[in-house]
Amino acid sequence: MRTYLIRRVIQIIPVFLGILLILFFLMEHAPGGPVSTMMDPKLTAEQKAILSERLDPKLPIHQKFFNWIIAAFQGNLGYSIKHRRPVTELLGDFIGPTFILSFTSLILSMLIGIPIGVLSATQQRSLADNASTVFSLVGISMPTFFFGLLLLKFFAVDLRLFPLYGMRDNLLARNATWLARQLDVAWHTVLPAVVLGLASTASFMRYTRSSMLEVIRQDYIRTARAKGLKERVTIYRHAFRNAIIPIITLLGFWIPSLLSGAVMTETIFAYPGLGKISVDAVNTRDYPVILGVNAMLSLLTLVGALVADVLYAIADPRIKYE
């Protein structure tokens, strides 16, 4: 196991560099540039050229690549062109809210999705199973935009139970106690987390259901039942543990999205996360931000896959790594 882990960690390095190389290559060939959208007729072509050279010096791609990697190792991801701030500082501002939102929605969707998935597998073709199937179909196909506005209209405008936008009441935040401020953030996070969690709840449900269905038909489950074990013990201790593998895979892929942000949800609820910042960065060709965000996410994806692999072995002793 230990040699396997070391090997896997070492493998991450060339894969990560490969991803970075592709990123650099794509950005080099994307049409437009950061100066293309600077719309000021007072800016002549000559001045634009000067700015362009200052913002994005024309260097050979390999030189840009190595410069970036060396700087990145020193903790310097460059300067955002659009915001004129260090990229690390910018990411620091938005990573917190993104994590709170994504983590809440992930926990929410696991807490709801997995038990219902198990339930609908054990009571296949029952009313509960059919209802959950319908729910997950609706959940997966409902556009975030529409669902978000629907919730806002109902819960924020008509019932006034939840706030319309934002992550906190900024005026309250100035003189309230620590606890009151955290509760305020939680209150603001409910609706966006539900919207963001809807689709993932549905997929957790479907994955759990199909995996459980496969497992409970196995011989050892019949044996467990024949031994006279309680149905609950059979399902949760014996069947569920073996059905968990696909869910771990799903979870591994979820790790990067904890920090990638959700553009739509963030936009509708004005939640100050990374998603909107990264989309804006692409639109304005803010290369240092695009690189910083994508490098972070690809590293997380690789780590997520590694964590999933390790968890497989813990969940299922049959899986052994040499």
Next chain:
Amino acid sequence: MTSKLTVKTLALLLAALMVMASLAAVAAEEFAPGPKLGDKRVRQALLYALDRENFILAQYGSTDIAKVGLAPLSPTSWAFPDESDLNAYAYDLDKAAALLDEAGWTLGEDGYRYNADGLKLSVKWLVYEDSPWPVTLSSMAYDSWKQIGVDLVIDRMDFNTVAAMSMDPEPGEKDFDIYTMGFSLGADPDPSGGLFDYEAFTAGGFNASGYYNERSQELIKAGKTTFGTEERAAIYKEWAALMNDEVPTSIVAYRSEIWGVNDRVSGLDLGTYAEWPDVIRDVTLEGDQILKLGETSFDGKFNPIYADKVYDQWINYCVFEAPIIVNDEGEYVASSIADYELSNENKTYTFTLKEGVKFSDGEPLTTEDFYFTYTMIAHPEYTGPRLSSVMNIEGYDEYAAGTADTISGIQVVDEYTISFTFKDASPANIVEFAYGIVPKHIYDDGTMEGFLSHNMSPVGSGPLVLTDYAPNQFIMLEANESYWDPDNAVKIDGVYITIVPDESKIAALELGELDVAMPAANIDNLRAIEAIDGVHVVSYLGNGYTYMCFNTLH
């Protein structure tokens, strides 16, 4: 003696005329209009065959909210010509077909038009999908142009790519027939360097149409060298009418701005040229003394020489003060912190700062700060949009090349007097002083990074102070308690600006969470605001417009 002089003068005049004629010939030779959009009649035909009024109805829901564009000037500008002199190109397919016939494009058997050389009248339109209007407009054009035999190819992409494909390539390599974009008009009508100026027809320049017209260039030049609002108005009126007829680039529509304002707010002075903080200077509030404003997004560059987003500039106008401001008529005039005099054949602006102007930390605002602000623009690492403010000043080139230590055109006379000398006299030069002055004692640590580090915690001499800011969440502006000019201080305690998505602005107005908000301008939003009790609508023609550029070399 006198006759000799006359002969000499005549000879000189003749020589000058010949030089001018040959120059014009060179320019005309360079301009080789294409058979399609190089022909004015084809451009006009395409406009006649585009129902822009219907487009406005489809996009904004009412002709009260947007108006069909006529000329490249704001209808509220002092330079805008009489509307009756302008052609609105009202939807008329017969007229469009007749113009195409006249231009030699005849209908072929397949329903499309061909010219004598067998060239098909097919045009490529670069459409960006970042906002919905270009998609709406081009789809409408596709249908109606087909009826007059024009084949429209719609190429969809993102905004940045449209900008890169239209403006960035070298003049001969611009691969499009039409592109559309939105823009905002400055208060000064000077179009030089812009969409209609042949000198801006370069790689990276704004004029992508390649259109050349001798009279137009003369007028643009005359407008730049003539002083006096009335004289300039006459020049720009002629120019606007000419562009309305020639349409190398057509203004599609002028758009209104719509604000929802809570009735507890009075004295809010919104308008086309209204600058913050003049908008809120006279505001009084019933109840809570903080004005709550909803906005969609800020870049967080609260620095007068770096901001390139309108909303960032709002904040800058509140926090900083500039020597020159725009008045309600759209003219550039001296602000309350300074007076200026023009001398040296209109090339030199000498500013006298008012004594007693103080930054919010109590330090006096002097020419040292004024000078520092402009040296930061001239800094070799400067990457903001204000480069033009120093590039046209005498001695900048030597300074940039490193052969001079200072810019000779900027002279600090004493603590309250400073002069700026431009290379060429132009009434448009005054625009370069419409940006706030930053305090040297706070911003100067010798490096550009140190200068930029104050972007999110600006300090200026304005009537408001930025006390708290969280990116993409909120901005808190509070009244400057020690504002140097108590008579013109704001009457409220502060302005609290929250980031509110467009979809929620009206709901927030209804719930009373916002006092003031500007949702997207369309009839549904207008009616929704009107339906709210205790909230009223303020609407005016904004300076935003949409345009459609024809590649006249195609």
